[in-house]
Amino acid sequence: MEYKKTIGIIAAFFAVVLVSNLASAVVETSSVFWACFDDGDKIDFCNPYTRDRTCDASSGCYYCMSSYDSVNKCFVPGSFNKCNSIAFECSPYAGGGGNNGGGNNGGGIDSRVPIINMRSPVNGMIYKERNLLVDVSLNEKVTLSYIDILNLRSKWTNLCTLCSSFYKKKSFVEGENNISFRAVDSSDNEVYHNVLFFVDSVKPKINRYEPKNGFASGFFMVEFKEDNPKNVTLNYGNPSTGFSTKIVNIANDCTFDRNKKYTCNVSVDLSSFNGKSVTYYFNVTDIAKTSDANKPVILPVDTKEPIINSLNASWGERKLYVTLNISEPNFKTVEYIDYNSRRPIAMRVCSTLKNGICSKVITLPNLNPDIELIISDKAGNKVKLPVSQ
Known part of the structure; x- marks a missing residue:
C-alpha cells in the first residue's frame, strides 16, 4: 500500500513539472x-x-x-x-x-549578417610602416578576427569579443598584404571583409655612385638597394648654365643582382658644360614615396676627345716606331693592343707628353701583329687608331 502511494506522488510531481515546462x-x-x-x-x-x-x-x-x-x-x-x-x-x-x-x-x-565599416587599413593603399591602425566599427556586437590570406600558415587572430568597434595598431608583413576580417554575431551570422594593401617600410639606400673625382664626361653610375623602386633620376647642371633631370629607365638601364642591388649606367650630353664644372646627384624613390639621394658632387667637365694632330709609324723586325702629336689638356695615356697576340690586352706606350709629343719604340713578340693605338684623357674620352704594316 505504501509503495503504490509513493509511486502516485512521484507521478504527480513529474506531471506538474511537464505542464510547467510546456507553459x-x-x-x-x-x-x-x-x-x-x-x-x-x-x-x-x-x-x-x-x-x-x-x-x-x-x-x-x-x-x-x-x-x-x-x-x-x-x-x-x-x-x-x-x-x-x-x-x-x-x-x-x-x-x-x-x-x-x-x-x-x-x-x-x-x-x-553584421555590417562592417572598415576605415583603416584602406584597400589599395601603400603604407610606409608595418604597424598600421586597424579602425573598424560595426552595427552590432560581434567577435572580430582577421587572417593573412597570402600566408598559408596563418590562422585566425582574434581582435575583440562582444565588441562593436576596434581601434588599435597591428603589425603586418613587408610587401603585399591580403587581409580578411571576419565578424560573427551572437546568432552565428558571419560576414567577411577583405582588404588588399602594400607595406614598404624600408627606405632606398644608395651604396655607390661614380664619378666621385676627376672629370665628368657624361657617363654616370649609381648602385642602390631597394625592393620596390619607382623612379631613379640623375640631376645635373650648374647655376650659370642651368640644371636638368634625366629619368633613368630602370628596366633598360639597370641590372639587378643576387644581393638585391640595382646598378644603373646613365649617359647624358654635357657638351654645353665643356670646360666648366657640373654638379650632379642621383635620387632613388620607392613606391611608398620615400627616397634617398647621394651627396652632390662637383666635377670639371671634359666631353671632347683628344685631338691627334699627326701620327708617324714605321715597322722594324718585331718593332713598331710611333710618334704622335696630341692636343689634349687632360691627357692620360697612349696604349696599344695587339689583337693577334695570345692575350690581346692594352699595354701602355706613354703616360705623359713632352710638348704634346708621345714617341716610343714598341717591341712586339708577334711576327704578324694587328695593332690599334688608344689615346685617352682623364675624363674617359678615347680615340682609337689602327696601325697597319
Whole structure:
C-alpha cells in the first residue's frame, strides 16, 4: 500500500513539472498579437506543414500570430480578423519592428549578417610602416578576427569579443598584404571583409655612385638597394648654365643582382658644360614615396676627345716606331693592343707628353701583329687608331 502511494506522488510531481515546462515554452497572449520583422528576417512557423518565410520588404513585414514558442523559436499564426480588431503594436516576441520597430526586440530570429565599416587599413593603399591602425566599427556586437590570406600558415587572430568597434595598431608583413576580417554575431551570422594593401617600410639606400673625382664626361653610375623602386633620376647642371633631370629607365638601364642591388649606367650630353664644372646627384624613390639621394658632387667637365694632330709609324723586325702629336689638356695615356697576340690586352706606350709629343719604340713578340693605338684623357674620352704594316 505504501509503495503504490509513493509511486502516485512521484507521478504527480513529474506531471506538474511537464505542464510547467510546456507553459513556459509557449508564450500566449490574451488572444493574438502583431509580429513585426525587418527586411531579411526569417519567420519560422511551428507547424511543419506551414511554409517558413523571409521578410523581403525594405519597409518591414507584419504578421498576425497567436503564440510564440521560445524553446523552438517558432510562431503559431493567428486570425487576421482578430488582429484587425486590436491596436497595431509590434510584440516583443517578434524579431524586428519594420519601420515602427528598433532592431531585434528579443525572442525573434536574427538572420541578418553584421555590417562592417572598415576605415583603416584602406584597400589599395601603400603604407610606409608595418604597424598600421586597424579602425573598424560595426552595427552590432560581434567577435572580430582577421587572417593573412597570402600566408598559408596563418590562422585566425582574434581582435575583440562582444565588441562593436576596434581601434588599435597591428603589425603586418613587408610587401603585399591580403587581409580578411571576419565578424560573427551572437546568432552565428558571419560576414567577411577583405582588404588588399602594400607595406614598404624600408627606405632606398644608395651604396655607390661614380664619378666621385676627376672629370665628368657624361657617363654616370649609381648602385642602390631597394625592393620596390619607382623612379631613379640623375640631376645635373650648374647655376650659370642651368640644371636638368634625366629619368633613368630602370628596366633598360639597370641590372639587378643576387644581393638585391640595382646598378644603373646613365649617359647624358654635357657638351654645353665643356670646360666648366657640373654638379650632379642621383635620387632613388620607392613606391611608398620615400627616397634617398647621394651627396652632390662637383666635377670639371671634359666631353671632347683628344685631338691627334699627326701620327708617324714605321715597322722594324718585331718593332713598331710611333710618334704622335696630341692636343689634349687632360691627357692620360697612349696604349696599344695587339689583337693577334695570345692575350690581346692594352699595354701602355706613354703616360705623359713632352710638348704634346708621345714617341716610343714598341717591341712586339708577334711576327704578324694587328695593332690599334688608344689615346685617352682623364675624363674617359678615347680615340682609337689602327696601325697597319
